[in-house]
Amino acid sequence: MDNNIKEAVHKRGLEALSLLVVVVLWQLVADLLVKNKLFLPSFVDVVLSFFKVIESGAIYADISVSLLHFGIGLFFALIIGIPIGILMGWFKTVNRIFDPIIEIIRPIPPLAWIPFAIIWFGLTHQSAGFVVFIGAVFPVIINTYTGFKNVSIIYVEAAKVLGCTRDLPLIRYVALPSALPSIAAGIRIAMGVGWMCLVAAEMFGVSTNGLGYKIWWHYYLHQMDFVLVYMLLLGFLGLVIDRAFRHYVDDRLLKWREGVVM
Amino acid sequence: MGRLTVTNVSRTFGKKGSASTKALDNVSLEIKNEEFVCFIGPSGCGKTTLLRIIAGLDLPTSGEILLDGIQITVPDPKRGMVFQEYSLFPWRTVIDNVAFGPQMQGIKKKESLKIAEKYLELVGLEQFKNSFPYELSGGMRQRVAIARALATEPQVLLMDEPFGALDAQTRNTLQYELLEIWGKKNVTIMFVTHSMDEAVFLADRIVVMSARPGKIRDIINVDLPRPRDRTAPESNELRNHVLKLLAEERDK
Numbered sequence: 001m002d003n004n005i006k007e008a009v010h011k012r013g014l015e016a017l018s019l020l021v022v023v024v025l026w027q028l029v030a031d032l033l034v035k036n037k038l039f040l041p042s043f044v045d046v047v048l049s050f051f052k053v054i055e056s057g058a059i060y061a062d063i064s065v066s067l068l069h070f071g072i073g074l075f076f077a078l079i080i081g082i083p084i085g086i087l088m089g090w091f092k093t094v095n096r097i098f099d100p101i102i103e104i105i106r107p108i109p110p111l112a113w114i115p116f117a118i119i120w121f122g123l124t125h126q127s128a129g130f131v132v133f134i135g136a137v138f139p140v141i142i143n144t145y146t147g148f149k150n151v152s153i154i155y156v157e158a159a160k161v162l163g164c165t166r167d168l169p170l171i172r173y174v175a176l177p178s179a180l181p182s183i184a185a186g187i188r189i190a191m192g193v194g195w196m197c198l199v200a201a202e203m204f205g206v207s208t209n210g211l212g213y214k215i216w217w218h219y220y221l222h223q224m225d226f227v228l229v230y231m232l233l234l235g236f237l238g239l240v241i242d243r244a245f246r247h248y249v250d251d252r253l254l255k256w257r258e259g260v261v262m
Numbered sequence: 263m264g265r266l267t268v269t270n271v272s273r274t275f276g277k278k279g280s281a282s283t284k285a286l287d288n289v290s291l292e293i294k295n296e297e298f299v300c301f302i303g304p305s306g307c308g309k310t311t312l313l314r315i316i317a318g319l320d321l322p323t324s325g326e327i328l329l330d331g332i333q334i335t336v337p338d339p340k341r342g343m344v345f346q347e348y349s350l351f352p353w354r355t356v357i358d359n360v361a362f363g364p365q366m367q368g369i370k371k372k373e374s375l376k377i378a379e380k381y382l383e384l385v386g387l388e389q390f391k392n393s394f395p396y397e398l399s400g401g402m403r404q405r406v407a408i409a410r411a412l413a414t415e416p417q418v419l420l421m422d423e424p425f426g427a428l429d430a431q432t433r434n435t436l437q438y439e440l441l442e443i444w445g446k447k448n449v450t451i452m453f454v455t456h457s458m459d460e461a462v463f464l465a466d467r468i469v470v471m472s473a474r475p476g477k478i479r480d481i482i483n484v485d486l487p488r489p490r491d492r493t494a495p496e497s498n499e500l501r502n503h504v505l506k507l508l509a510e511e512r513d514k
Contacts, residue, residue, distance in 0.1 A: 154345060154347055154349045155349065155351060157319050157337075157343075157345075157349075158343070158345060158349040158350075158351070159351075159362070159366075160318075160319065160337040161317055161318075161319070161339070161341070161342065161343040161411075162339055162342075162362055162363035162366055162410070162411075162414060163337075163338070163339040163363055163366040163414060164362070164366040165336065165337060169366065173362070173366075174351070177351070177353040177354075178351075178353065180353070255394075256352055256353045256354075256355075256394045256395075256396070257352070257396070
C-alpha cells in the first residue's frame with residue numbers, strides 16, 4: 001500500500017504539484033491582488049459555478065449540442081477528405097486537377113465562411129457543422145495525400161510480384177495501411193482545428209446550447225466565472241477526445257509500429 | 263516448369279535528348295528448369311535491372327524474355343521475388359504477410375493461412391507467425407520474405423541480394439537453408455549477389471557480368487557436389503577465377 005502511494009507520487013508527483021501550484025497562485029492572485037470577479041474570477045468561484053451548471057443540467061445539453069456540431073463537421077471532413085486525399089496521392093492527374101483549387105481555398109480562415117454558412121444552411125446545426133468541416137477537411141486531405149505519396153515503392157512492387165496488380169487492391173491492401181499513420185496524424189490535427197472552430201461556429205446563435213455559445217451568452221451577462229467554466233470545459237473535452245482517439249488508433253490500428261512517438 | 267529464355271535484352275535509362283545510360287546491352291541467356299544461377303558483377307552492371315525485367319517490374323528497351331515459351335511483360339506470381347531491402351508489409355503479421363500472395367490469387371482467407379503456415383514451417387518460423395516484422399531480426403525477416411515469395415508456388419524465384427544486409431554467420435546459415443528449400447520445392451532460382459563466396463557455395467552456374475554497358479562477361483559452370491565445403495581447394499580455385507575476372511572488369 002505504502003509502496004503504491006510512493007510509486008504514484010514518484011510517477012505523477014511533479015505533474016500534480018505543478019497543477020496545484022497554479023491553482024493556489026490563481027486563487028491568491030484573484031483574492032488578494034485583483035479582487036474583481038469580472039476581471040479574474042477565482043478558482044473557488046469557478047468551481048462553484050461549475051456545480052451550478054451541473055445542477056441546472058445545462059452542461060449536458062451544451063456538451064451534446066457541441067459534440068453534434070463537431071461530429072457533423074468531422075464526419076463530412078473524413079468522408080470527403082480521405083477519398084480526395086487518396087485519389088490525389090495515387091493518381092497524378094487527379095492531383096493536378098484538385099491541387100490548385102485546394103491551394104486557393106485552403107488559406108481562407110474557416111471563420112470567414114460563417115456568412116455563407118448562414119446563407120446556405122440558415123441558423124442550424126448543419127451551419128455550425130459546416131464551419132467545423134471547413135477547418136477539419138484540409139488537414140485530412142493533405143495528410144492523406146502525403147501518406148499516399150510516401151508509400152514506399154518497395155511495398156508496391158512486392159505486392160505486384162505477389163499478384164496484386166490493379167489500382168483498387170493496391171490502394172486497399174498496400175497504400176492505405178501504409179499511409180494510416182499519416183492519415184491518423186491528419187485526423188488528430190483536424191480534430192484540434194475543428195474543435196477551435198466550434199466556439200466561433202456557435203457564436204452566431206445557431207442554437208441556444210453549446211459550449212461555444214454559452215461562452216458568449218455568459219459574457220453578455222458579465223458572468224466571467226461561467227465564461228471560465230466553459231473555457232475549461234472546452235479545453236478538457238478537447239483533451240479527452242484527443243486522448244481517446246490516440247489511444248484507440250495506437251492500440252488498434254497502429255500496433256505494428258515500433259516505438260510509436262505521436 | 264521454369265525455363266527462362268533471355269534473348270537480346272537491352273535496357274536504356276534516361277529521357278530522350280539527355281545522355282542515356284545503357285544498363286543492359288544485348289544480353290542473351292538460357293536458364294534451365296530448376297537451375298540455380300548466380301549473377302555477379304561490379305555495381306552498375308545491370309544485374310538488378312535484369313532481375314526486375316524478369317519479374318515484370320521493368321520493361322526491356324529491346325529484346326524479349328520467355329518463361330516456358332511465354333513472353334514476360336507484367337508482374338506475375340509465377341515469378342516470385344525476394345528483395346534486397348526489407349519488403350515485408352510492416353502492418354501485417356508474419357503469417358498475414360505470407361498469406362498475402364495466395365489471398366491475392368483469390369484463395370479464401372482460411373485456406374491462405376493454412377498455406378502460409380506450411381511455408382512458415384519450411385523456413386522454420388511457425389512459432390513467430392503472429393509477430394509483426396519489426397519484432398524479428400534481419401535474418402528472420404528475410405526468411406519470411408522467402409516464405410512469402412514461395413507461397414504463390416512460383417516457377418522461378420528471383421532473389422536480389424537477399425542476404426546482403428545480414429551478418430556473415432546468419433548469411434551462411436541462410437545460404438544453407440536456401441539450398442535445402444530449393445531441393446524441396448523444385449524452383450528455378452536466379453540469385454544476384456556481390457559475394458564470390460556466396461556464388462560459389464550456391465550456384466550451378468555463375469554469370470559474371472561487366473559494367474557500362476551491362477553485358478555477360480563469362481558463364482562459369484560449378485560442378486562441385488553439394489553440400490559444398492567453403493574452404494575446399496576446388497572452391498578456392500573457382501573463387502580465384504571469378505575474382506580475377508572481376509578484377510579485370512574493375513581495371514578496364
